[in-house]
Amino acid sequence: MIPLEQIDAAIKGQPSYRKAQIYRALFTNTCSSWREATDLPADLRAQLTQSAPLAIDSRFFESEDERSIKALTRLADGNYTETVLMRAGSRNTVCVSTQVGCAMGCVFCASGQNGFTRNLTFEEIVGQVLLFARKLKAEDRVVTNVVFMGIGEPLLNYDNLIAAIRFMNRKDTLDLGVRRFSISTSGISRGIKKLAVEDSLAVNLAISLHSAINEKRAKLMPVDQRTRTGLLAANLKEYFAKTKRKIMIEYVLLEMNTGREDALALRDFINEMGAAYVVNLIPLNENDGSNHKSPDRRDLYDFKELLTELKINHVQRHSFGTDIAAACGQLAGRTDASPARTRNAR
Ligand code: SF4
Known part of the structure; x- marks a missing residue:
């Protein structure tokens, strides 16, 4: 791009x-x-x-509240990718995709439902940020943060990901400080270890945990059944020791992972990890093909009370762009991904 x-x-x-x-x-x-x-x-x-x-061949869809804009971009080979701009106060965060499709197949996520096609190139990754830098410039605003939480598992496209971050960090390009970048991984062990020792690249790391119970996690994230939570906790401990960056633990709220045993397992995982952290509770975004349900209000209330009682540091994340299929787990790179309530923002 x-x-x-x-x-x-x-x-x-x-x-x-x-x-x-x-x-x-x-x-x-x-x-x-x-x-x-x-x-x-x-x-x-x-x-x-x-x-x-x-x-850059893109169509834009803006949410009703005007806080999110999704870009659907046609790549040179005819594949599509999706990128989302989220605005909150003075922060303009671009959520970037790193692959066409995703091999990880997490059951609550639309991005992996059509499987993996290919890695995005370094230029295609940077191009997604530049696309919104151009759009923001018209409003006299700039991109302040970049999160690799779009389509794909970033640590399986490691070299292009790191090249893109290093490039955007340069003073003569977008001059974004390393702390402005966040990588979200489903838990690729070798990638986390490699990232921990990257020279001068202490970026924020988010781990899609979703359950600290191995059997439940394997059901939710079926491709990576070998990564046991004990190994993940050790990888994250090492990442924190090397970078001193607080670990973000992503936890999608489902009926099946919000019971008492889930909260206790989460506490044990956090203790084993021994790092500064925050648990981001993410509302489930229903998408075609997912047969998981959100917990009912009472169960959710009880789960959050229990987290507080167990002194687990947690926040409930706002879901951006649900109406334009731009929220967590909704990106799919589909050309028909423009639901009725959206308007074309171009
Ligand atoms: S949650 Fe992330 S790793 Fe899992 S299928 Fe979706 S894009 Fe891939």
């Missing part, structure tokens, strides 16, 4: 300051057409227009 290689080819033999001018046009001024890059000579703009077009 960002034609970096084509740009490099086009400026071969040009003065050395040319690249800085182009990066300023792309990332500071967020130009979406070379015509806007008036610093550049006209012949170079014409050449770049031909060889390195900046247009």
Whole structure:
């Protein structure tokens, strides 16, 4: 989505300051057409227009409350990806996808229901953030945070993920500090270990736990049955020891994981992990194919009371963009993913 290689080819033999001018046009001024890059000579703009077009083929859907915008983007090979902008006060967070489809098959998530197609490239990952940087620029706002919580398991596309973060962290691109990035993983052990020792990359890490009881977790996240919660707790302990970043524990609220034994198992997991943490309680978003149910109000109240009693640090997350199928677990990369209540925000 960002034609970096084509740009490099086009400026071969040009003065050395040319690249800085182009990066300023792309990332500071967020130009979406070379015509806007008036610093550049006209012949170079014409050449770049031909060889390195900046247009990103996206449709936007805005939620009724205007706090979320989902982008459905057609990639060069005809596949689609989805990206969501969430606005809360001065924070503008872009939720980015890292794969086309997902192999993990979590039962409560629409993203994995059609299986895995391919990894997104580094340029396709950065392009999703740039897309919303352009949109926000029109409102005199900027992207403040990036979360890798869209379609796909980020740690299974490790090299492109890390390359994208390092690129967006650069002063001459989007200049986003490492603490502005959060990676959400279903618990890829080797990926967490690798991430813990990345040089100067103490990003926030979220773990999709959903149950601290091995048998229940294996039912919810069937592909990764080998990752026992004991191993996960050890990986997270190591990540915290190396980075000092608070671990976010993602916990989707279901009828089957909000009983007393679930709260006790969660407490034991947290004790074993021995790290600063917060448990994010996520309301289930019903999607086609999921036969899981949310707990009823009374059970949910009891579960939260028990968490408080057990001194488990928890917050109930607001669900963004439910009406545009943009909330957690709803992204599917479908071209028909524009439910009736949405309006096209383009
Ligand atoms: S929750 Fe994440 S890891 Fe699981 S299927 Fe959905 S996108 Fe994949």
